[in-house]
Amino acid sequence: MTTKRPPARRSACPLNASLEIFGDRWSLLIVRDLLFKGRKTFREFQDSEEGIATNILTDRLKRLESEGIVERRKDPQDARRSFYRLTEKGIDLAPVVIEMIVWGARYEKTAAPPDVIKAMTENRNAVIADLRRCWRSASQTDDAGPSLSQRSTRARR
Amino acid sequence: MTTKRPPARRSACPLNASLEIFGDRWSLLIVRDLLFKGRKTFREFQDSEEGIATNILTDRLKRLESEGIVERRKDPQDARRSFYRLTEKGIDLAPVVIEMIVWGARYEKTAAPPDVIKAMTENRNAVIADLRRCWRSASQTDDAGPSLSQRSTRARR
DNA sequence: CGCTTTGCTTGCGATTTGCAAGCGAAAAGA
DNA sequence: TCTTTTCGCTTGCAAATCGCAAGCAAAGCG
Numbered sequence: 001m002t003t004k005r006p007p008a009r010r011s012a013c014p015l016n017a018s019l020e021i022f023g024d025r026w027s028l029l030i031v032r033d034l035l036f037k038g039r040k041t042f043r044e045f046q047d048s049e050e051g052i053a054t055n056i057l058t059d060r061l062k063r064l065e066s067e068g069i070v071e072r073r074k075d076p077q078d079a080r081r082s083f084y085r086l087t088e089k090g091i092d093l094a095p096v097v098i099e100m101i102v103w104g105a106r107y108e109k110t111a112a113p114p115d116v117i118k119a120m121t122e123n124r125n126a127v128i129a130d131l132r133r134c135w136r137s138a139s140q141t142d143d144a145g146p147s148l149s150q151r152s153t154r155a156r157r
Numbered sequence: 158m159t160t161k162r163p164p165a166r167r168s169a170c171p172l173n174a175s176l177e178i179f180g181d182r183w184s185l186l187i188v189r190d191l192l193f194k195g196r197k198t199f200r201e202f203q204d205s206e207e208g209i210a211t212n213i214l215t216d217r218l219k220r221l222e223s224e225g226i227v228e229r230r231k232d233p234q235d236a237r238r239s240f241y242r243l244t245e246k247g248i249d250l251a252p253v254v255i256e257m258i259v260w261g262a263r264y265e266k267t268a269a270p271p272d273v274i275k276a277m278t279e280n281r282n283a284v285i286a287d288l289r290r291c292w293r294s295a296s297q298t299d300d301a302g303p304s305l306s307q308r309s310t311r312a313r314r
Numbered sequence: 315c316g317c318t319t320t321g322c323t324t325g326c327g328a329t330t331t332g333c334a335a336g337c338g339a340a341a342a343g344a
Numbered sequence: 345t346c347t348t349t350t351c352g353c354t355t356g357c358a359a360a361t362c363g364c365a366a367g368c369a370a371a372g373c374g
Contacts, residue, residue, distance in 0.1 A: 011206035012268035014261030015189050015254060021265070025180045025362095032172050042321050049168035053363050058322055068264075080320045080371050089264050095256040097172060103253055104171030107225075107246050108178070111169035182331095199352050210332055215353055237340050237351045 021067050022093070026052055026060050028100070031086070031093050034070065035131060040083045041075075069093065091135050094128050178224050179250070183209055183217050185257070188243070188250050191227065192288060197240045198232075226250065248292050251285050 010016055022028055033039035033048055045057055052060075061084065064070045069090040075081040086093075098120050105112035119127055167173055179185055190196035190205055202214055209217075218241065221227045226247040232238040243250075255277050262269035276284055 010208065012266075013186075013189075013206065014258045014265065014267040014269040014274075015185065016207055016261070017265035017267050018257040018261035019182050019185060021261075023180065023182045023185070025176050028172060028176060028180070029170075032170075043319085046321095049170065050173055051167065053365095054322070055324085055364090056362070059361095078320080078372070082321080092260060092263065096253065096260055099252040099256050100175040101171045103249060104173070104175035104178075106249065108171065108174035109169075110171040110174050112171040117171075200350085203352095210334095211353070212333090212355085213331075216330095235341070235351080239352080 018096075022064075022069075024060075026050075026056060027064060028093070028097055030057075030060055030064065031069070031090060032097055034084065034086050034090070035094055035097060040085060041081055042084075045084075064090070086135060091132055094131050095124075098124065098127065175253075179221075179226075181217075183207075183213060184221060185250070185254055187214075187217055187221065188226070188247060189254055191241065191243050191247070192251055192254060197242060198238055199241075202241075221247070243292060248289055251288050252281075255281065255284065 009020060022031070029048065029050055029052070030045055033045055037048075039045055039048070042057065042061070045061075046052060046054060061070065061072070065072055065084075067089075068087055070084045071087055072082050072084050075083055101112065102117060102120050104110055105117045166177060179188070186205065186207055186209070187202055190202055196202055196205070199214065199218070202218075203209060203211060218227065218229070222229055222241075224246075225244055227241045228244055229239050229241050232240055258269065259274060259277050261267055262274045
């Protein structure tokens with residue numbers, strides 16, 4: 001008589017927990033789109049440069065939602081559409097995403113804008129604080145998240 | 158007449174580059190074992206709590222080596238065995254791994270030792286600097302990496 | 315009413331996974 | 345020496361996942 005199902009982790013290591021939740025090629029791209037690009041609908045995610053397949057996108061959104069990383073709410077204007085937004089737990093993935101961006105920009109050939117990378121490395125905490133502040137206010141006003149977020153690319157103090 | 162093969166990225170985004178290299182359920186666990194647990198041989202990785210299959214371990218080690226994240230060198234004592242060690246590029250994954258550990262420890266049930274998590278959050282840069290220093294000296298003396306790295310769990314200034 | 319958009323499902327072949335077994339070379343033990 | 349064990353790795357195979365195309369109901373739009 002089992003009670004419920006915390007799908008049984010491979011280990012009790014926190015890194016392993018993280019990897020089991022978003023350790024794949026797609027999940028963090030959706031988080032990136034939410035965090036930095038102001039994307040919030042299925043179609044907007046689908047239109048991302050990487051070209052995620054619709055079935056995978058559906059699966060990842062469900063998974064992220066069931067993990068409490070994103071929230072979904074229907075568009076009152078258009079009943080077909082839903083808006084996705086990051087929860088607190090999702091916003092807290094920003095440091096992970098930023099470190100991965102910095103590493104990728106440093107060691108691989110990418111089209112990363114140098115000023116953004118510079119801000120992320122030299123001004124990490126301010127960038128994260130900005131993202132958090134922006135999302136917090138957005139979740140109060142209820143009118144979706146930030147859109148382009150080229151805010152704190154300029155240094156703070 | 159194609160020149161070579163930079164396996165063709167899905168996009169030029171640095172996050173995507175990172176995900177294509179280590180965006181799977183296993184690669185970073187190997188990096189963790191190297192960074193924090195002093196493991197350095199095939200068998201030691203295999204003995205990790207998560208129980209990686211040998212074929213996958215072989216594949217990931219090859220992949221990490223071809224990406225320049227780990228280096229392999231034969232054991233002069235035992236010709237069967239090889240030692241793996243992190244390169245500079247691999248050591249620079251420490252911030253990524255640490256953020257994932259912190260996130261996992263914060264939001265999931267894990268067995269993460271609280272003092273280690275505390276050090277990683279409150280004293281992030283010192284922890285990273287310690288790891289780097291430790292690995293740099295190890296790669297000079299040529300006698301493998303750090304072993305238990307419970308060093309900077311105590312705050313610095 | 316046709317026509318499009320949105321989010322999602324289905325089908326299907328290809329790739330990747332997880333697990334077990336096996337294997338050669340080297341080391342260790344008798 | 346001869347046997348056994350260890351190490352890193354390969355193979356086989358079933359299951360799961362992936363990527364791509366097509367389709368589809370519900371809702372908006374003309």
